[in-house]
Structure formats: structure tokens, C-alpha cells
Amino acid sequence: MTQKTILEIISKYHKGYLGPxxxxxxxxxxxxxxxxxxGHILGYQGDSKELTTWCENGQFDKSxxxxxxxxxxxxxEVPAQREFWVNEYHGGNRVVYDSPEKAQEFQVCLKRTIHMIEVLPGGGA
Structure with missing residues (x-):
């Protein structure tokens, strides 16, 4: 499984910051x-196909x-906590799934399902 990341706000927009x-x-x-x-900033928000315009100070409000x-x-970018389910089968095989519904689909010779939540540094145990 690859590490997913999320965006964490660190400050208001300021010129010279390269992103994200x-x-x-x-x-x-x-x-x-x-x-x-x-003098405006132009970009896309999320999956939108429409351009958004911001003032040069990063504010959306036209005033x-x-x-x-x-x-x-x-x-x-900061690491996002991952959650997954591991089906352990008789015979020793283990398969990882990204949802409990997917793990439930494959029950033939199932020994147990283990629900796992990743603990990130600084997140505690």
C-alpha cells in the first residue's frame, strides 16, 4: 500500500511561496x-473544470x-492515516483490502479478518 498524503494549512497565502x-x-x-x-491569481479548486480567480493577496472576495x-x-503535504483490513486464510495466505465490504466478499477458507489503522509519528498509540 502506498502512503497517501493530505494538505495541511500552514499560513495565509503570501507571494513567494511555491506551493502546494x-x-x-x-x-x-x-x-x-x-x-x-x-494582477489576479488563477487556478482550479479540487476537481473543478472551472477556473477560480483570487485577488493578488489570495482572497476570493473581490473586495x-x-x-x-x-x-x-x-x-x-503530510501523511494521511491509512485504514485497511487483512483477511487471513487457512493455509497462511493473507490479503489486504481497503474496505470492510471488500474483505467480506472473500470468505472462502477465511480464518479471520484483522482491522488495522496506521499509527503515524506523533499520533500516539
Missing amino acids: FCTREGLPVEILTMRDRR CKSDTPYDLMCAR
Whole structure:
């Protein structure tokens, strides 16, 4: 299983930060340009196909004065906790599944199902 990452906000948007970026709500943002011809930042939020425009200070509000959930934020990638299920079969075979429903589908010769949640550094045990 590969390590997944999530974005963690580290500060409000500021010029000179190279990314990654997200919205105040934590939605990933793909920046296309830091300055269009009007001085705005252009990019995509999450899976959206529509371009979003931010003021040059990263605020979504066109008056550039009030905070909104769509404001641009500086972020960093951090490991995401993984959760998975391991089916242990008679004969010693083990198979890893990413959902309990998938693990339940394969019950022939099943000895037990082990539910595992990864403990990340600093997360405690």
C-alpha cells in the first residue's frame, strides 16, 4: 500500500511561496498563474473544470477585504492515516483490502479478518 498524503494549512497565502496550495476549507488548488493581466491569481479548486480567480493577496472576495472558505492558503503535504483490513486464510495466505465490504466478499477458507489503522509519528498509540 502506498502512503497517501493530505494538505495541511500552514499560513495565509503570501507571494513567494511555491506551493502546494489549498482553500481555507482544505480543498487542493492547482495554480495556473500567479498574476494574470489584471494582477489576479488563477487556478482550479479540487476537481473543478472551472477556473477560480483570487485577488493578488489570495482572497476570493473581490473586495479583497473579507475572509471566505475559498481563500487561497499556503499548505504542506503530510501523511494521511491509512485504514485497511487483512483477511487471513487457512493455509497462511493473507490479503489486504481497503474496505470492510471488500474483505467480506472473500470468505472462502477465511480464518479471520484483522482491522488495522496506521499509527503515524506523533499520533500516539
